[in-house]
Amino acid sequence: MIVQKYGGTSVGSPERIKNVVRRVAKYKAQGHQIVVVVSAMSGETNRLIALAKEMQAQPDPRELDMVVSTGEQVTVGLVSMGLIQEGLKAKSYTGAQVKITTDSAFTKARILSIDEQNIRADLANGYVVVVAGFQGIDKDGNITTLGRGGSDTTGVAIAAALHADECQIYTDVDGVYTTDPRVVPEARRLKSITFEEMLEMASLGSKVLQIRSVEFAGKYKVKLRVLSSFEEEGDGTLITFEEDDKMEQAIISGIAFNRDEAKITVRGVPDKPGIAYQILGPVSEANVDVDMIIQNVGVDGSTDFSFTVHRNEFDKAMDILKNKVQNHIGARDVVGDNKTAKVSVVGVGMRSHVGIASKMFRTLAEEGINIQMISTSEIKISVVIDEKYLELAVRVLHKAFDLDQEPA
């Protein structure tokens, strides 16, 4: 039993939907039971949001979900028609019809449960079941949406509910790469990657899958596979929850990076409890997302506190710190730089291998690239550098860790 999820680009026109239909028919002919989860046709969600904004600058969330959820509903009907036209038995479902029960957080709802009985019965009767992604229904029968990219989560959740063998995510890339091929032409598609690595890669800018769907897949042990909907062949990248004997093969899986990082340092901060909250509280209240946070040990009762934000929110964050925080906490001053970038090496293998950090730092030093901030996790080392060195850093690290070579 396979769940296949197709994104908006893959179903962006009747012609492209026919490609999807052919692929589904091929799998069906191989004897698989298939559930297809689809997004709205590309552009459709934006069209609907634009209409809504003509009625209300800030559309009412319940009503916005009512409007936007029609995008996927149209696609499921069209895909079913295509399958029926090919001689298959097919049946479409809205999220409400499945039913996919969510909380009532309109526009960003979370799935609470899935009643998979109807789907299971249809599959047993030879139907291909086509389910609208991105949407559900709350306990009062209101239509909800899971927020942008939520169709991936729908696919994974249905695969989990059905105990499907695999959840295939079809997208416009053919898998997960060791890094962005536009920066490093030698970047190589990974045959497999662990969920943890995927989470680190995704949050760092390899925008292949929605993070929530990966978390969801990890939680319910759903095998995820990323594939291209535009290529006939290829096995894509399998995202596994088992490390297998992978540690013995590749130490580092990829180089992730984020170009839009801005760093801010509050200097001369009194080194006492509660200071981190006093600095970041006002920032987060202003809905500014914070990425890396660094605080070194203090000297003489004083320390420096640094963090990074998205470049677009740099001015807003600086303003809050200078006018609401600095004097209040008795900091010496606030300095920042919005011409920075973040580069990370990611790999579960580094857990058992010493020397990854030093190799990374040496590689950058040899190119004269100064490291401004460092942050590490179990399977990731991130550095903030001057943005002008970003491409160079990614290239030399990719080479240094032999990512252009298949693992032995």
Next chain:
Amino acid sequence: MIVQKYGGTSVGSPERIKNVVRRVAKYKAQGHQIVVVVSAMSGETNRLIALAKEMQAQPDPRELDMVVSTGEQVTVGLVSMGLIQEGLKAKSYTGAQVKITTDSAFTKARILSIDEQNIRADLANGYVVVVAGFQGIDKDGNITTLGRGGSDTTGVAIAAALHADECQIYTDVDGVYTTDPRVVPEARRLKSITFEEMLEMASLGSKVLQIRSVEFAGKYKVKLRVLSSFEEEGDGTLITFEEDDKMEQAIISGIAFNRDEAKITVRGVPDKPGIAYQILGPVSEANVDVDMIIQNVGVDGSTDFSFTVHRNEFDKAMDILKNKVQNHIGARDVVGDNKTAKVSVVGVGMRSHVGIASKMFRTLAEEGINIQMISTSEIKISVVIDEKYLELAVRVLHKAFDLDQEPA
């Protein structure tokens, strides 16, 4: 409590929806409880059907309803947003959410029941309730549509379920006229008309309301009012189920006509039982709709059988009769004319007034207009004439029955 139904043209753009919102707000400010029923934005249903036909020349009916029903769903969300923006409390419902239960005849379903509890609770809490027209849900949870124009029926059915005081149908005309003002400039808007007259007027080409909705309103004694959504003032035309003392005032309510009528006569038909079925059976099996049917008393065991069809189906019907029917039943020959038109005078008053028919025939005779066929009902007299006399006939009959004058 008022149910207001707005058609596709009335909600054809965000600007037009804002007009609807202003009108609803005005009624709400007057203290009414209001349910708004809306169609898809004009053009949207056709766009969705065209998409479906790109997938399947004959789209699967269940899947077509899945796709097409999104049109109204978008509108209810947009109307609600507009109302909320104006400071009102508003809540939208799909047909499934109401729930409007129908049979499973996809694309032409019939309403079986309406659960009005949620609507009633919302109205009591001060909400304007916005319901998607044209759609429902069958007992298995499949989305159904009522067929084209079904939004009127939804409006009437909800008014009936809620025992609303009035069901207002907003359209692009400001009421029902004594005849088409494009043919007779003196045509006058009727303040009221009975359901029976409306049925005769509608089926004869005054396409103001969907016939089924009028039948529905008559059955459940719902007061219907036709109004213009583009004019601020005006009381439109009230469609009543009581004849009041109307009989004493106007004998004839209007002159209906149909330009696209073609007549066919099967001559020299043996005058024996079953012959009508033998003639019309093959015609109706070919999905050709028949309008008037006339058979006069036979002479010498033989008679002539005449009927009318839509002009576009004239050739098809002639072909069937000549090749499949004529020899089979032993008829002498089949003749036809597709350059004919039908003109009818309609009015409940004629029940109690003799001489309406003779006045009609004399009026036509005075203009030298030959009557080719005659058919009558309790409240209607229809004649088929040469199409070139259509406008003349309508004008002189309108004048002869004093329809340009307000009834005394």
